[in-house]
């Protein structure tokens with residue numbers, strides 16, 4: 001449990017909407033009984049893919065996970081929220097920072113903690129899977145940054 005949760009402060013980001021929210025279920029556990037890291041990575045890839053697809057206005061493919069850090073374990077029953085921000089846009093690629101927070105029910109309260117973060121690169125692709133130039137985007141897409 002982080003210092004922030006021990007002090008009872010709510011660190012859950014209230015000024016942003018999560019891109020993906022899901023409850024961690026018993027089916028997602030590893031042999032230790034905690035939530036399997038591969039399942040968390042899949043949720044992060046989905047969240048990053050959602051914003052990349054919207055920005056690209058079409059299909060995208062994950063080309064690289066340039067960094068990932070698992071700061072804290074995730075437990076069954078945790079409410080998992082993936083927050084995304086576009087970090088960089090190239091000619092065909094979109095780099096997305098994904099931050100994962102959990103909310104955990106304890107004694108009638110929801111305690112928040114940041115558990116994982118990653119930087120994932122997506123490439124806009126044509127129907128044949130080849131890289132596609134990204135469209136120009138205006139202020140409507142500012143919210144993704």
Ligand SMILES: CC(C)(COP(=O)(O)OP(=O)(O)OC[C@H]1O[C@@H](n2cnc3c(N)ncnc32)[C@H](O)[C@@H]1OP(=O)(O)O)[C@@H](O)C(=O)NCCC(=O)NCCS
Nearest residue numbers: 061062063064089090091092093094121123125129130131
């Ligand atoms: C994604 C894919 C179409 C890119 O094709 P490619 O021929 O490698 O494309 P390019 O070399 O022209 O690179 C395309 C963009 O990706 C970026 N890129 C490629 N490899 C990268 C890497 N390892 N890290 C970061 N960016 C990378 C390039 O810099 C380029 O960005 P830009 O156009 O914005 O400058 C191809 O690699 C592919 O199909 N990969 C498999 C995708 C997939 O199946 N993903 C799911 C995995 S389970």
